[in-house]
Amino acid sequence: MEAIKRKKLKEKIVENIFLICACVAVISLLAITFFVFYNGLKPFVSNSYSLWSFLTGVEWRPGSNLYGILYMFVGSIFATLGAILIGVPVAILTAVFIAELAGSKVGKLIRFAVELLAGIPSVLYGVFGLGIIVPYVLKISPMAQGESLLATILVLAIMILPTVISISETSLSTVPMEYREGSYALGASKIQTIFRVVIPAARSGIMTGVILGIGRAIGETMAVMLVCGNPIAGIPTSIFSQIRPLTTNIALEMGYAAGVHQELLYSTGVVLFIFIMIINFTVNKLVKAKVGS
């Protein structure tokens, strides 16, 4: 009796250990949210800096106590939009090629290439951008430097390729064969079938890929930091303007910032965090909607 009881107790204890381990993810998420928000909201609660001037300011000069992030926000949005505009069509068409047109050998090869592209650390994209893209942009740019919105957009467009390709490809290949056969039976060509039947059927999966791509582009730090220029002020007015996305603002100055300056870097993190959470929720909803249908 005693032995069985002890065995049961042991089972129960271990189960609870497993439960605690599973909860670490939740605890981490809560802790991250708490620490970033706690530090980031401090300056506004204690009135050491006004929230309004933080959100609408277009200058970041810690030396003269000016901390505005509007121009960074605009820079982040422009860079992401540009990257999506260039990267997404290329990515979707590549996914179409892998899923619909390529033979199994060629498809495998390209898939391997895409995986490799996904595995290259972001710093190396930055190094590539700095070594190739920036000098080329400088050649056509009226500005004195090649670090620019355009260079950032190009680097980010490359970086979102693997994310969008792999998710679009998965969702394209889950479209039932019957859809295609039905379309062929109606006399449609292969290409017509792809564009009129398969892609619309895989729409929600492709959307998920695109939104995850947006998430990656907005959150990207190291690659962007090397090619964006990081100016201390100014809303970008052309694709040759330098930009300073939210992420690089944090990474650039966190090492030496202190006091209100440091807290406002956390505030920058809060803005970024809210942005990313909105994206996460959207993806979650999309995936659920797809499962529902």
Add this chain to the structure above:
Amino acid sequence: MGRKMKDVLAKSIIYLATGITLCVLLFIVGFIFVKGISLVNWDFLTRDYNEKVFYAFVQEEVVPMTIDAASLSQKDPYDKRYESSLEGPIYIENIGAAIAKVAYKNNATEKEQFVFSYIEKDSPLLSAIDSTGKKLSIGTDYILESINGTDFEGLSLEDVAAQINHETGELKIKVVQPGGGVRSNIITTLYMVLVSLLIALPLGIFGAIYLTEYAKPGRLVNIIRFAAECLAGIPSIIFGLFGMAFFVVALKFQISLLSGSLTVAIILLPVIIRSTEEALKTVPTAFREGSLALGATKLQTIFKVVLPCAVPGIATAVLLSIGRVVGESAALLLTAGTVAQIPGTLFSPGSTLTVQAYYVAKEEGNIELACAIGIVIIVIVIVLNILSRITSDKLNVFNKK
């Protein structure tokens, strides 16, 4: 035939897009290899980034030169930082090595230095020891600063040669091992992988076991899944911010290996949970039922039946995680620092390969060196990619049986 034209057009656009994707990949990998390959050699991998000054004790011994003068002058110490050879080389018999005077460039400063340009096979320099009797090795392109207390700065090469030929017995020479290597970064990366996996693996695997083997579908499971998904979507700079606020400042771990590993461990959690869950799910329910029917407890079933079957999946999770740690940079920049050194304890800082690549590119504008580091990283990534393919194939084979 408008339709056929359209089809051909659409098809060529698809081919073009695929072509662009492939070209971009080839171009990036090609760029990094072409730019960096000339710097990658054994010295690059085995030397630290910073210069190292040390004293070596050498027993003087006359070693005649075995090569002719013409080929001696061909043997320039090859290193990107030697701008030009100023004098020499001159062969010095009693240490069995040739030295040359070169303009030596380190970061921004440039000065004249004496370096070993050629060392004979039997040279006493190769059996040098340090003050504690430990063996040292002195190689070509090491800088010679002084012998037996005589500083060579400002002297001409001939004076130095005469000076050395004059010395007898045990020589105490001060040499500088040139920097520019990534040994410390490789070792830091290794430490970072080990410590973060040690933290994240048990948590992730046990968590996945709970989710697949114990949890009944419901609120708690949904919350855990959602949290894991959210964690996967958070950019690494936010993890860096958290690591800085919590591990570095609140827990007073400082910017260190430990802070970095803990931060990365959180980044790894969703990866490990997800892959382990997938692996556990592929284990047929019949296996569990069989084990339970034999009288095994649930725990015994999990550890003796389910987990062993899921080993290839867990191995894939480990490989994916290693890839993540190797590629991680923004979070580590804030929590583990940019000091190129081997962390002596858990509480000392150190930069991994990726952080070093960033630092070199951004702070020193040295694209070649950054690419050389990039080659090391890409080779690691490719190896991990291939290994994870093998392990996940194993899992599939098991399923087909």
